[in-house]
Amino acid sequence: MTIKEVAEAAGVGVATVSRVLSGGSASPETRERVLAVAAQLDYRPSALGRNLRQRRTGGMGLLVPDLTDTFYGRLAEGVLSCARTAGEPVMVGSTGGDPEQEAELIGMLLEQSVDRVIAVPAGGPDAWAPAIRSGMTVVFADRLPGEPASEDSEDSESGYDEPLDELEALDGLPRRARTPAAPDLPAVLADDRAGIRTAVRYLRGLGHREIAFLGNTGHASRVAAFREATDDGLVVLAEVSRDAAYAAASGLFQSNPDVTAVLAGGNVLGEAAVLAARELDLRIPRDLSLIMFDDVPWAELCAPPLTVISQPARDLGYRAAELVLRADGRRRPRSVLLPTELIIRGSCGPRLKK
Amino acid sequence: MTIKEVAEAAGVGVATVSRVLSGGSASPETRERVLAVAAQLDYRPSALGRNLRQRRTGGMGLLVPDLTDTFYGRLAEGVLSCARTAGEPVMVGSTGGDPEQEAELIGMLLEQSVDRVIAVPAGGPDAWAPAIRSGMTVVFADRLPGEPASEDSEDSESGYDEPLDELEALDGLPRRARTPAAPDLPAVLADDRAGIRTAVRYLRGLGHREIAFLGNTGHASRVAAFREATDDGLVVLAEVSRDAAYAAASGLFQSNPDVTAVLAGGNVLGEAAVLAARELDLRIPRDLSLIMFDDVPWAELCAPPLTVISQPARDLGYRAAELVLRADGRRRPRSVLLPTELIIRGSCGPRLKK
DNA sequence: CTGAAAGCGCTAACAG
DNA sequence: CTGTTAGCGCTTTCAG
Numbered sequence: 001m002t003i004k005e006v007a008e009a010a011g012v013g014v015a016t017v018s019r020v021l022s023g024g025s026a027s028p029e030t031r032e033r034v035l036a037v038a039a040q041l042d043y044r045p046s047a048l049g050r051n052l053r054q055r056r057t058g059g060m061g062l063l064v065p066d067l068t069d070t071f072y073g074r075l076a077e078g079v080l081s082c083a084r085t086a087g088e089p090v091m092v093g094s095t096g097g098d099p100e101q102e103a104e105l106i107g108m109l110l111e112q113s114v115d116r117v118i119a120v121p122a123g124g125p126d127a128w129a130p131a132i133r134s135g136m137t138v139v140f141a142d143r144l145p146g147e148p149a150s151e152d153s154e155d156s157e158s159g160y161d162e163p164l165d166e167l168e169a170l171d172g173l174p175r176r177a178r179t180p181a182a183p184d185l186p187a188v189l190a191d192d193r194a195g196i197r198t199a200v201r202y203l204r205g206l207g208h209r210e211i212a213f214l215g216n217t218g219h220a221s222r223v224a225a226f227r228e229a230t231d232d233g234l235v236v237l238a239e240v241s242r243d244a245a246y247a248a249a250s251g252l253f254q255s256n257p258d259v260t261a262v263l264a265g266g267n268v269l270g271e272a273a274v275l276a277a278r279e280l281d282l283r284i285p286r287d288l289s290l291i292m293f294d295d296v297p298w299a300e301l302c303a304p305p306l307t308v309i310s311q312p313a314r315d316l317g318y319r320a321a322e323l324v325l326r327a328d329g330r331r332r333p334r335s336v337l338l339p340t341e342l343i344i345r346g347s348c349g350p351r352l353k354k
Numbered sequence: 355m356t357i358k359e360v361a362e363a364a365g366v367g368v369a370t371v372s373r374v375l376s377g378g379s380a381s382p383e384t385r386e387r388v389l390a391v392a393a394q395l396d397y398r399p400s401a402l403g404r405n406l407r408q409r410r411t412g413g414m415g416l417l418v419p420d421l422t423d424t425f426y427g428r429l430a431e432g433v434l435s436c437a438r439t440a441g442e443p444v445m446v447g448s449t450g451g452d453p454e455q456e457a458e459l460i461g462m463l464l465e466q467s468v469d470r471v472i473a474v475p476a477g478g479p480d481a482w483a484p485a486i487r488s489g490m491t492v493v494f495a496d497r498l499p500g501e502p503a504s505e506d507s508e509d510s511e512s513g514y515d516e517p518l519d520e521l522e523a524l525d526g527l528p529r530r531a532r533t534p535a536a537p538d539l540p541a542v543l544a545d546d547r548a549g550i551r552t553a554v555r556y557l558r559g560l561g562h563r564e565i566a567f568l569g570n571t572g573h574a575s576r577v578a579a580f581r582e583a584t585d586d587g588l589v590v591l592a593e594v595s596r597d598a599a600y601a602a603a604s605g606l607f608q609s610n611p612d613v614t615a616v617l618a619g620g621n622v623l624g625e626a627a628v629l630a631a632r633e634l635d636l637r638i639p640r641d642l643s644l645i646m647f648d649d650v651p652w653a654e655l656c657a658p659p660l661t662v663i664s665q666p667a668r669d670l671g672y673r674a675a676e677l678v679l680r681a682d683g684r685r686r687p688r689s690v691l692l693p694t695e696l697i698i699r700g701s702c703g704p705r706l707k708k
Numbered sequence: 709c710t711g712a713a714a715g716c717g718c719t720a721a722c723a724g
Numbered sequence: 725c726t727g728t729t730a731g732c733g734c735t736t737t738c739a740g
Contacts, residue, residue: 002733013711018735027709047466048406049733052716055402059445066431068668073427077420080448084455089466091413092446094434101438112401112443242651274655296652297596301628303657314422356717367727372719381725403717406732 001043010037021045051113059089060324061109061117065097065218065240069268071294071313072120075141078317079118086325097218097240099123106131116327118320121145122218137327140187141320149215149223151237186333188320190311192293193225195340199263199291199309200229202342207351208261208289212236214249214273215265222265222293234259238269245272253280253288260351261289267296274302285349295343304346311340355397364391375399405467413443414678415463415471419451419572419594423622425648425667426474429495432671433472440679451572451594453477460485470681472674475499476572491681494541495674503569503577505589540687542674544665546647547579549694553617553645553663554583556696561705562615562643566590568603568627569619576619576647588613592623599626607634607642614705615643621650628656639703649697658700665694 007014010033020026020034037043051057062079064072076092083090091114093105102122109117115135120142121128128145132138203211212234213226223235234256238248249272252259264270270292274284282288284304292299295310315338323333361368364387374380374388391397405411416433418426430446437444445468447459456476463471469489474496475482482499486492557565566588567580577589588610592602603626606613618624624646628638636642638658646653649664669692677687 003735004733007711014734015712015736016710019710022735025709030709044461044465046733048409048411049716050735052402052406052718052733053735055716057402062446067421067427067434068424068431070422070424070427073421073424076446077422077448080421080446084447084458087458087462089445089462090447091443092416092430092434093438093444094431104438104441107398108441108443111398271651271655297625298650298652298655301625301652301657302655357719358717361727368717369719369728370726373726376719379725384725400717403732404719406716406734407718407720409732 001041003043003045003049006034006038006041006043009041010034055113056115057113059083059091059114059116060321061091061093061105061112061114061119063093063095063102063105063117063119063121065095065120065122067092067094069240069266070296071142071267074313075120075317078314078319079321080317081314082318082321082325088325095120095122097122097216099127103127110134110136116324118317118324124148137324137332138186139320139324139327139333140185140189141316142189143219143221144185144187144189146220148217149220149235149237151235184335186323186327186335188316188323188336188338189221190316191337191340192219192222192309192311193228195293195309195311195342196222196225196263197229198340198342200226202344203261203263203289203291203348206261206289206348209351210234210256210259211261211263212252212256212259213263213265214238214245214252214269216240216269219265226263238272240268242268242272245269246276249273249276250279253277253282259288261348262291264290264292267292267294267299270294270299270306270308274306284347286352289348289351291342291348300345302347306347307345308343309340310343312338355395357397357399357403360388360392360395360397363395364388372399409467410469411467413437413445413468413470414675415459415466415468415473416444416446417449417456417459417471417473417475418446419449419474419476421446421448423594423620424650425496425621425665428667429474429671432668432673433675434671435668436672436675436679442679449474449476451476451570453481457481464488464490470678472671472678478502491678491686492540493674493678493681493687494539494543495670496543497573497575498539498541498543500574502571503574503589503591505591538689540677540681540689542670542677542690542692543575544670545691545694546573546576546663546665547582549647549663549665549696550576550579550617551583552694552696554580556698557615557617557643557645557702560615560643560702563705564588564610564613565615565617566606566610566613567617567619568592568599568606568623570594570623573619580617592626594622596622596626599623600630603627603630604633607631607636613642615702616645618644618646621646621648621653624648624653624660624662628660638701640706643702643705645696645702654699656701660701661699662697663694664697666692 003014003017007017020031095102099122116137118139125145215223217237236248236252238244245268264273292306292308295308299306299308327333357368357371361371374385449456453476470491472493479499569577569591571591590602590606592598599622618627646660646662649662653660653662673690681687
């Protein structure tokens with residue numbers, strides 16, 4: 001079933017069929033006839049020809065660290081749902097939070113001429129600059145590309161300084177005040193700064209002083225926000241993986257017996273914290289108060305139910321997809337910051353220990 | 355950067371470049387030179403041209419009901435991981451368990467000329483027959499396409515009778531004994547029959563007689579297995595969604611106070627069961643024993659920890675991807691059945707109530 | 709308003 | 725072993 005056969009069957013030229021099918025101009029009668037014939041033959045224009053002609057693959061790419069983490073699952077659902085509405089295909093890749101794998105996947109997308117991607121970045125800005133420079137429209141979700149957070153640095157914005165300069169220079173945009181919360185790269189983010197600030201305040205109100213952050217290597221902004229809210233409280237970081245998360249949590253608890261409250265930077269870390277605490281016979285919330293970033297269904301089933309900072313994961317993906325799809329023009333999409341909310345359940349109590 | 359420029363730069367014809375890059379024959383010197391030039395220009399052959407030429411898009415499609423459900427997330431990770439190894443792109447679609455959306459996504463894949471797909475089917479065999487007939491290699495995962503399970507039918511195999519005849523006829527294969535457990539369609543499945551049998555036996559051993567199954571509409575084989583193991587025990591079905599699952603669980607408990615044990619057919623249903631039980635003040639395991647199909651990290655965090663039937667979700671996806679990739683020949687891939695395991699934790703107790 | 713024609717980048721015959 | 729050539733199905737000038 002090619003456009004040619006349809007053209008012949010309708011007694012018109014291929015150009016006319018093409019026009020009609022893509023909403024171009026045509027006399028009502030012709031349009032009618034072509035549409036009828038196409039329907040009758042149930043012709044579907046092949047994306048192959050169109051793609052080659054336009055030198056670009058339709059649809060979009062989606063890169064996430066790990067679909068096993070429900071947060072990214074929800075985010076992906078948001079993207080897919082928006083894409084389905086638009087009838088666009090989505091190529092999905094899982095990076096494992098590893099810049100190398102991410103680079104390979106970017107390469108793959110380039111090879112496929114996918115020129116719109118939404119990504120939860122693993123690598124730094126330098127990993128993305130070439131792709132962006134080559135014309136790819138990328139909208140970041142959940143976080144911006146930056147140097148990985150470090151556990152000891154005193155400079156909470158170190159991950160953003162250089163990268164931002166470089167990327168802003170790319171578009172010749174004016175340099176802006178450096179604000180890790182909303183730098184000048186297209187992104188859809190949760191307002192983790194506010195969420196973390198609220199959570200820390202809440203813990204402080206319960207009397208906690210020794211508060212630790214159990215975070216992801218990749219989430220520089222959360223680490224920064226935590227440092228800012230606590231004046232450089234203890235930070236322990238883990239790579240993307242349940243094992244790493246457990247190891248980090250376990251290490252945190254064992255090496256820092258004076259810590260009375262922990263803020264877990266994601267649901268996998270929260271899960272690891274609960275597990276590790278249980279293993280070490282730390283009672284929640286008596287011995288240890290816990291707040292988890294990202295609300296998940298099981299948080300309520302947990303004993304005790306977990307106090308969480310919820311974030312609109314699905315919307316993050318949906319909005320990012322909208323942005324990347326709308327970005328047909330020359331201008332880069334603007335960023336979006338979505339609200340977070342502290343949901344108090346039963347995993348935090350007054351500080352007793354010490 | 356086209357193949358032509360590389361050819362010129364290397365002083366050879368485009369065909370030679372093409373050959374060298376796809377491992378064809380060429381004199382060592384030529385190969386060397388071409389490779390060098392290509393590397394130096396960091397040329398990446400465009401998938402666009404190749405796809406059109408070969409009238410097929412590389413890579414594979416993946417259709418799942420819902421990435422929000424960690425089971426499908428894990429399955430998807432398996433697929434992506436295998437695909438990444440092979441350097442193949444994956445187009446992912448989420449069907450919501452809805453045959454209509456599935457049909458649209460199949461249409462999209464057809465339009466993209468994706469001729470290899472792995473799917474957790476929502477629609478029946480008739481939804482897939484056209485695609486398969488048109489040359490698409492599809493490997494099913496987690497379940498086979500079949501009429502949706504029904505809550506009242508006495509015929510546990512009704513979902514397979516017609517469908518199988520039709521699809522087998524497609525390939526002119528000999529008709530086989532109708533066995534819902536491993537029909538003659540390429541598929542990678544968990545051995546839910548064995549898992550459910552074991553679970554039911556375990557519950558029986560604890561004294562339970564009134565055992566109910568809380569299942570998915572789409573999972574006919576689990577319903578069948580449960581009916582077989584219990585001589586038509588009570589079955590309540592829910593669509594794909596947390597709300598539907600909760601409603602079903604709640605309805606089940608309220609309408610059937612004599613039920614002392616429940617087998618939840620998936621992690622979302624298990625979650626709903628725990629929630630609903632809690633809401634109705636049913637104590638687990640005192641008032642109600644619960645076994646959940648599919649092990650998830652939070653099952654251990656739950657109070658009490660959930661006894662589950664674990665299944666190798668990730669392997670399901672990985673193996674399916676392997677099959678679909680290897681299916682380059684004319685023959686259809688054979689099916690695979692992966693083992694399940696009953697993991698006893700704390701959500702089942704002796705029958706006390708009555 | 710419509711048709712003819714020129715490719716998009718690549719591979720696979722087919723000659724040489 | 726290598727170059728030339730003919731398209732794959734589609735969109736898009738460019739004439740008519």
